[in-house]
Amino acid sequence: MKTLFRVLTLAGMAAAxxxxxxxxxxxxxxxxDAVAYRESVMTVMSSHFGRIGPVVKGERPYDAAQVxxxxxxxxxxxxxxxxxxxxxxxxxxxxxDVWADNAxxxxxxxxxxxxxxxxxxxxxxxxxxxxxxxxxxxxxxCKACHDAFRKPK
Numbered sequence: 001m002k003t004l005f006r007v008l009t010l011a012g013m014a015a016a017x018x019x020x021x022x023x024x025x026x027x028x029x030x031x032x033d034a035v036a037y038r039e040s041v042m043t044v045m046s047s048h049f050g051r052i053g054p055v056v057k058g059e060r061p062y063d064a065a066q067v068x069x070x071x072x073x074x075x076x077x078x079x080x081x082x083x084x085x086x087x088x089x090x091x092x093x094x095x096x097d098v099w100a101d102n103a104x105x106x107x108x109x110x111x112x113x114x115x116x117x118x119x120x121x122x123x124x125x126x127x128x129x130x131x132x133x134x135x136x137x138x139x140x141x142c143k144a145c146h147d148a149f150r151k152p153k
Contacts, residue, residue, distance in 0.1 A: 028086070031088060035091045037084045048077070049074050049138070052067055052070055071120050074120075075120045085098055093150050097149055105149055108145040115138040
C-alpha cells in the first residue's frame with residue numbers, strides 16, 4: 001500500500017508541471033505576480049537542491065532514498081518558473097537580458113532542465129558517484145544562468 005501511494009504521488013507530481021506551467025502563464029495579471037511566482041519556485045527548488053550538496057561533498061551520509069526524493073522535487077520544480085518570464089513580467093532579480101536576449105536565456109534554461117533530468121537518472125541508479133557528477137553539472141548550469149541573467153542580492 002505504501003508503494004502504491006508513492007507511485008501515485010510521484011505520478012501526480014510528474015503531471016503537475018504540465019498543468020501548472022500552462023496555467024501559470026495565463027494567471028499573471030501583473031508583473032509582480034509573475035516575479036513572486038518564479039522566485040518562490042526557485043526558492044523551493046534551491047532548498048531541495050541544496051540538501052544534496054552536503055551529501056555529494058561527503059559532509060553528510062548518503063541516503064539514496066532521500067536524495068531521490070529531493071531530486072524528484074527539483075525535477076518537477078525545474079519545469080515551472082519559465083512560464084513566469086513572459087513578455088511584460090520584467091522585474092525582481094531577473095536582469096533585462098532575460099527579455100533582450102531571450103534565445104540565450106531559453107538555451108540556458110533548457111540546459112538546466114536537461115542536467116536536472118540527468119541528475120534524476122543518476123539518483124535513480126542509487127550510485128553516489130553518478131549523483132555527484134550529475135549534481136556538479138546541474139550546479140554549473142544553475143550558476144551559468146544566474147551569472148548571466150540574475151541580479152546580485
